[in-house]
Amino acid sequence: MTYPQDLMEKTPPWDSSYPFRFYRNRPQSTAKDDNILYLHWHEHFEIIDMQVGKAIFHIDSHPYEAHAGDLLFVPAGALHVGYNAADEAMEYVAVVFNASLLRVMHPDPVHERYILPFLDGRVPMPAQLFAEDELAAPYRRLIRESTAEFENQNAAYELVIKHNFQLLFALLSRQFLPEKFIDKPAPARHSESFKPLIQHIESHIAEPLSVEQAARMVNLNPYHFCKTFKKLTGRTFVDYINWLRINEADRLLRETEWTVTEIAERIGCGNANYFTKLYKKYKSFPPSDVRRKREPAMKSVPPLS
Template sequence: MMHRKDLKEGVKHGNISFPLACYKWNCNKEFLVKLHWHDEAELVFFQKGQFFVNINMKEYKITAPAFMFINSGDIHSIISGENCQETAVVFNLNMLSFEHFDGIQYHIIRPLIEKKIQFPQFILSKDDILTDIKKIYMKIIKESKHSKLSSFLLVKSYIYQLIALLYESKKFCYFDDVKEEDNYKIANIKKILSYIQHNFSKKISTNDMAKLLGMNPQYFCRYFKKLAGKTSTEYINEIRIEKASELLSETERKILDIALSCGYDNIGYFIKRFKEIKYITPSEYRNQIKKSK
């Protein structure tokens, strides 16, 4: 019997510059995508033929045209008959996250990342939004063939359009009570995130952040994690590593200098945190950026 961790796909989808990749199958032979899972979300377009799909140990028979959404962590497989056509877009949901917190981040993007809401399993031919989804999807496929930043920006905007369409059509599956109105909480979290943005190069204490909201440190820690979906320390490290990534790609400054300017006075700790978030070391990151230019 295979354990879930043994089924995790080892393929990297996209690259550092843009974590999105497109795939295509168009052949007169049967094909099999074996049971696997990945952290990325996946949108599959069944263009022609019949497909047998297994998602989280439930089986479905799908007749094209249809779209299938694979949420992050879903165990899935696909078997097609002969003369079938399908394409897929695989992307990391984190690419949609906003550095500056707002209502969209609070109500839609973060709940998607945290699986409090999920994409619908299927959009079938009987669904009235299938044509609109197809139009957006084809734009994603077209622009993803290019490696220009403008193309990346367009692809990202099309994914937001897709999410907006699903949201307006009430197609998302809700797994938690995501409130529509909570401006007070959003204002509080924006105050803290703004503070972090302006002070990431300095020492940031829990006490200082708690004082901004008039809370004791223990309550603040629970409050921040509930609203932001991560601890304040995790968020600070993410901001610092993103700033370090910019400096690594845009300047020739020494790695030690970059670490110090991003709030790390210990180079070993900086490298450890960078690798945890980017999955490679700072020097490897810089080398990959140079090769991609």
């Protein structure tokens, strides 16, 4: 179902390698029926962790009454809204994340069998897990551990959160994936044919490669190629190449003395201004920030005798 564009939430820029946000909501007003989540939709998944009080959330027109400890799963593209359900304080955490968080760079038959059905919409996530349900406890623990990691932002918190979500979806597959998906061999028709293409892209990262050229390499027309590529990687073809290039550029910024212009040329972005703009889009900060952070560390290293 497609909803009006004016109801689509404009998600703030995030690191495309770790596309998630955690929003802690404590509405100041505590009156029953107060709007606590405005009507909107977005292309990302969302998990609502009800922590204090109770509320009613409507997800694609279906009402769900959530009490403290309950979890609600909002599918990508679902219209949703929330209201306070009592004259009392309430609090919830909204976890918004893109499916690309859980995609893998290389085709993985186990991932395709157990995780991909949730990401591409073939299998719905459970609408609600109740606080009193013992089976909900591991999910709630992973969500709350991830919330704490995001709020504290200690070293490598991004990796911890990504690990937690991979585990969360693995547990979802054990409990909610229908047997027909478990018993069915992982789809390998496209994933196997895409492996040489992925390897080619990684080993020729600076060389131009059009959609049409890539599609011919896997014997698909451009339309079906684009659909299949995004399903396998979680990214469009152009986004995937840019993502690889920026990750390589980030490594070069940290490990070499090459100038920004030299690095831009090495990864196939000849225009330094365009490279800076692209880097900031994917990393949320300019490449000059990386070099500034390196300088104090470099000055503190004693010269070799």
